[in-house]
Amino acid sequence: MSETILELKHISKRFPGVIANNDISLEIQRGEIFAFLGENGAGKSTLASIIFGMYSPDAGEIILRGQAVQINSPARAVELDIGMVHQHFKLVSNYSVTENIILGREPIKRLLGIIPAIDYKKARAQVQELIDRYDFDLSADDLIEDLNVSSQQRVEILKMLYRDAEILIFDEPTAMLTPQEIDSLLAIIRRLREAGKTIILITHKLEEIKLVADRCAIMSRGHLIDVYDVQTTSTQLMANRMVGRQLSFQLDKAPAHFGPAVLELKELSVIDAFKVKRLDKASFTVHAGEVFALAGVAGNGQIQLADALAGLVQHSGQIILNGQDISQASVRKRIQSGLAYIPEDRHGVGLFLDFDVTENLISKQYYRPPFAHWAFLQKKTSQRYAELLIVRYDVRCAQGPATIVRSMSGGNQQKLIIARELDTHADLVIFVQPTRGLDIGATLSIRQRIIDERNSGKAVLLISLELEEVLTVADNIAVIFNGNLTKVTPAAEISLAELGEYMMGVRQ
Ligand SMILES: Nc1ncnc2c1ncn2[C@@H]1O[C@H](COP(=O)(O)OP(=O)(O)O)[C@@H](O)[C@H]1O
Ligand SMILES: [Mg+2]
Incomplete structure (x- = not known):
C-alpha cells in the first residue's frame, strides 16, 4: 500500500519576467524515488527550493503527512524532517566530518551536572554509526579539506540523516562526479529508499532516472507536463516530452579524415600563483579534421591547459599553431592566428x-x-x-x-x-565543458555543432568532464590526472569504465 507523504497543490512561483512554477500539483509517495526531470530553466530547482523553504510560493498549498504546512525557512523544513543536498556544498573545510554534521545541532552534556558542553564523543559515535549503517566509506574524523567531491557529498547526506530527515532532496547530485562515483551515489540512494526514506532526485540525465527512479515528473517552462512511471516509459518518450519535440540522439559523424597538424603542444607546463605545478609537460598534437578530447575530473589541470592555450596564464614549453610558435603571443594575436576559445x-x-x-x-x-x-x-x-x-x-x-x-x-x-x-x-576551436549544465536538447545540438566543425576540417580540442560526451564526440582521447596526461587512445578503443579508472588515477 502506498501512502502520500507530500502533496503539492497548485503551486505557482513567479520571478521578474518568468513564471518558474505554473500551477503545479503532484503527490509523492512515502518510500519512493521521485525524479524531477526537465531542461534547464524548467523550474525544477525552484520547486525543490519551495519544498525546502527557501522560497515561498506565490500561490498554492503544501500538504505534508496529511497536514497543510507553511515551510517558510530551511530551518522549518529541517524541523519537518526534510533535507536537501545542494549543488554547491556548504561545509567548513578545516572541520572534521563529525564537526560539520553536528554544526548547529550539537549534543550537549553537563559537566559536573551543571556546565553545558558539547558531547563530542557521543556525536562522533552517532556519526560513525550512520556511516557504517549506510556503508559510506568515510571516517567520522576525516577533515573535509582532505575529501574529494564525492565524499563531501556523502557528508552532506549524513547531515540530513543525522537530522532524521525523512524526505531527502538531491539537486543535480551527479554533475560533478565520475562514472564510478555516480554508480556508488545511485547505490546509496537505493539504500536510502530501502531504509524507508523518500527521495526527490533532480536531474536532467535520463539514464540516471532510468537506473533508480520509481516515478518522474517531467517539467517544461514552469509547467508540469505529466508524471510518468519510469519502468514502463521509454527513455526516448521521456526525452521528447521534456523538450516538447522529437529528438535525434544519433550524432551525424563522418568517417575521420585527418589533415595536417594544426596544434602542437610541446612540454607545456603551468605553475600557478601559489607556485604549484598544475600542468606538467603536456605534449600532444591535434590535426585538421580531428576532435581531440581531454577527459578528467575537474581540478586536474585542464583549465590551466586551456588558459595557457588562450594566452590567459603564464606557461613554459611551446604552443605551435599552424606551424607558427604562438607561445609568447598576446590573446588578440592568438585569435588572429586562428584560435577560437569557448571557455568554461x-x-x-x-x-x-x-x-x-x-x-x-x-x-x-x-x-x-x-x-x-x-x-x-x-x-x-x-x-x-x-x-x-x-x-x-x-x-x-x-x-x-x-x-x-x-x-x-x-x-x-x-x-x-x-x-x-x-x-x-578559426582553424583550431577549443571547447571547455561546452554542455555543462545544459539540457538534453541544447546538449545534442552543441555536440553536433562540434562534430560539424570537425567534419568541415577544423581541428577541435574538447575539454570535458562528461565521459559520454568525450566518447561520442572525440576521435582521440587523453586523460589528464594531477597535471599529467595519459597516452592518447582512439575513442573507439576505450570503454567508459577504463576512462573512469584513468580519471581517478587507478590506471596510468
Ligand atoms: N532567484 C531567481 N530570480 C529570478 N529568476 C529566477 C530565480 N531562480 C530561478 N529563476 C528563473 O526561474 C526559471 C526556473 O529556474 P530553475 O528553477 O532554476 O530551473 P531548473 O532548476 O529546472 O534549471 C528560470 O527561467 C530561471 O531563470
Ligand atoms: Mg536547477
Missing part, C-alpha cells in the same frame, strides 16, 4: 551579461570593418550580422538582436558564445 566560465570570460545579443556577438571584432568605420560603430551592419548568426546557430532570444543576454537561458547563452567564436573562422 561563460559568465566571467564568455559574455557581457548586461549587454545585448548584438554587442556580445561583435565583442571581439568591433574594432575592425565592417563593424567599425573609422572609429564609429556600424549599428545597422552589426544588427544584421547578429540576425544572421541567431538563425544560423539557432539562438533563441525573445527580442532578437536587442535581447539582453542575462535574460536568456544557459543553453542559448552558450549557443551565443559558440556563434561568436566559430564565426571567426
Whole structure:
C-alpha cells in the first residue's frame, strides 16, 4: 500500500519576467524515488527550493503527512524532517566530518551536572554509526579539506540523516562526479529508499532516472507536463516530452579524415600563483579534421591547459599553431592566428551579461570593418550580422538582436558564445565543458555543432568532464590526472569504465 507523504497543490512561483512554477500539483509517495526531470530553466530547482523553504510560493498549498504546512525557512523544513543536498556544498573545510554534521545541532552534556558542553564523543559515535549503517566509506574524523567531491557529498547526506530527515532532496547530485562515483551515489540512494526514506532526485540525465527512479515528473517552462512511471516509459518518450519535440540522439559523424597538424603542444607546463605545478609537460598534437578530447575530473589541470592555450596564464614549453610558435603571443594575436576559445566560465570570460545579443556577438571584432568605420560603430551592419548568426546557430532570444543576454537561458547563452567564436573562422576551436549544465536538447545540438566543425576540417580540442560526451564526440582521447596526461587512445578503443579508472588515477 502506498501512502502520500507530500502533496503539492497548485503551486505557482513567479520571478521578474518568468513564471518558474505554473500551477503545479503532484503527490509523492512515502518510500519512493521521485525524479524531477526537465531542461534547464524548467523550474525544477525552484520547486525543490519551495519544498525546502527557501522560497515561498506565490500561490498554492503544501500538504505534508496529511497536514497543510507553511515551510517558510530551511530551518522549518529541517524541523519537518526534510533535507536537501545542494549543488554547491556548504561545509567548513578545516572541520572534521563529525564537526560539520553536528554544526548547529550539537549534543550537549553537563559537566559536573551543571556546565553545558558539547558531547563530542557521543556525536562522533552517532556519526560513525550512520556511516557504517549506510556503508559510506568515510571516517567520522576525516577533515573535509582532505575529501574529494564525492565524499563531501556523502557528508552532506549524513547531515540530513543525522537530522532524521525523512524526505531527502538531491539537486543535480551527479554533475560533478565520475562514472564510478555516480554508480556508488545511485547505490546509496537505493539504500536510502530501502531504509524507508523518500527521495526527490533532480536531474536532467535520463539514464540516471532510468537506473533508480520509481516515478518522474517531467517539467517544461514552469509547467508540469505529466508524471510518468519510469519502468514502463521509454527513455526516448521521456526525452521528447521534456523538450516538447522529437529528438535525434544519433550524432551525424563522418568517417575521420585527418589533415595536417594544426596544434602542437610541446612540454607545456603551468605553475600557478601559489607556485604549484598544475600542468606538467603536456605534449600532444591535434590535426585538421580531428576532435581531440581531454577527459578528467575537474581540478586536474585542464583549465590551466586551456588558459595557457588562450594566452590567459603564464606557461613554459611551446604552443605551435599552424606551424607558427604562438607561445609568447598576446590573446588578440592568438585569435588572429586562428584560435577560437569557448571557455568554461561563460559568465566571467564568455559574455557581457548586461549587454545585448548584438554587442556580445561583435565583442571581439568591433574594432575592425565592417563593424567599425573609422572609429564609429556600424549599428545597422552589426544588427544584421547578429540576425544572421541567431538563425544560423539557432539562438533563441525573445527580442532578437536587442535581447539582453542575462535574460536568456544557459543553453542559448552558450549557443551565443559558440556563434561568436566559430564565426571567426578559426582553424583550431577549443571547447571547455561546452554542455555543462545544459539540457538534453541544447546538449545534442552543441555536440553536433562540434562534430560539424570537425567534419568541415577544423581541428577541435574538447575539454570535458562528461565521459559520454568525450566518447561520442572525440576521435582521440587523453586523460589528464594531477597535471599529467595519459597516452592518447582512439575513442573507439576505450570503454567508459577504463576512462573512469584513468580519471581517478587507478590506471596510468
Ligand atoms: N532567484 C531567481 N530570480 C529570478 N529568476 C529566477 C530565480 N531562480 C530561478 N529563476 C528563473 O526561474 C526559471 C526556473 O529556474 P530553475 O528553477 O532554476 O530551473 P531548473 O532548476 O529546472 O534549471 C528560470 O527561467 C530561471 O531563470
Ligand atoms: Mg536547477
